[in-house]
Amino acid sequence: MSAAGGHALRLAGVHTHIGAYHILHGVDLEVPAGGTTLLLGRNGAGKTTTLRTIMGLWKASAGSISFGAADLVGRSTPEIARLGLACVPENMGIFADLTVRENMVLAARSARSADHIDAERLRWIFDLFPPMKRFWNHPAGLLSGGQKQMLAVSRAIVEPRALILVDEPSKGLAPSIIQNMISAFRQLKAAGVTILLVEQNFAFARQLGDTVAVMDDGRVVHRGSMAELAGDEALQQRLLGLSLGAHQ
Template sequence: MSPTLLKLAGVHTHIGAYHILHGVDLEVPEGQVTMLLGRNGAGKTTTLRTIMGLWPHSQGTIEFAGSKHRQSTPEIAQQGIAYVPESMGIFSDLSVAENLLLAARQAKRLQDLDEARLNWLFGLFPALKTFWQYPAGKLSGGQKQMVAIARALIEPRRLLLIDEPSKGLAPAIVQNLIEALRELKKQQTTVLLVEQNFAMAKALGDRVAVMDDGRVVYTGAMQELAEDEGLQQRLLGLSLGAHQ
């Protein structure tokens, strides 16, 4: 078993008057892709935002690399955690290059970007190089998603949180994303990935946690869930086999 990089124990989160997370227990092994699945409204996005400090937890503990944290979002990012929200969060009026520069804490100018890492990103997402000086807001949905993920990877990160990267994308673009994320897996990048595309979940996931009503109700190997249609129906109300 890989060592645990991220651990949530009994985490509760309130947003205004609403109690969203009801004691989340979750472990994310280092160097693996952990899928976070569940029906709409189960609490998956709130879990990612709580880990990132965007919504503070009201109870429980979050440990990263063995240390408890309850810092601000910038301090959490400094520890090497990056977040790709469902909305992607890119700056539409800025070029692809400027979007990546803003995410690079150690670079003040484009010339300061790590050339080797930039070439690695171009290998993952060739469209970045093609549209390097193009306004990010004019890119296709799939290209914007690539920019969003590349921003999170422009500097080495210990943990990548990604929320529904395939949402609204054409199947061919989804396949490109799968291939890029597989390359990240080869480099032992630790990823916690929320995804509704179950073919993508099966292709990428090492471990899986299923949420329901603000709690994690199942954890195990992704392959075991992918092979057990009865378990899929019970936990998710559908069959992965119908989403190939």
């Protein structure tokens, strides 16, 4: 999908209520097409709620969310997915009792079986995440934490996507797996995929981010380049309460 004004995704004045709680208080966010945008902030700032609101899992009570020329507010999650968006939730969203193959078939909506998954795309995924090929017929619940995260990302990209939302992909992963994830996301970006990442690991964020938005109390309080934030420890302290330099 083409992105108007160079932005794949644009949120303007988005409010979200969950029951009696007012979580998002007028979020303004622009995600440039073809880049990686990091959504940072302290715990409880509203980052996950923002991703879930974009995907229609929670309904925006005010404001607009546009993906290219399409307005997402009021659309169902399946409708939003069909526009070319995918989301990797923090809990990964895999089916533990199913095999890796069965998980992938379910995610590939156009495939009735593994034989119907695009072979070239599957080879690309296997190159990104070799354990997916090695454990193709193993139950997903038996995979390690890092392998489950690989499966979650693989499910999101088994069909071509214009925009991928990922919630804390490095959480709980060993450093070697984190580097594998960084390489995979770089390859996705090189393939033209726009990425919006929520992340708490600031060294991970620094290596991947082109642009950054920082949230606090349900609002975006800072927007800019990752290079600017990474080079300004005083700004890191003010916005995040700690410095990227302490997490190398």
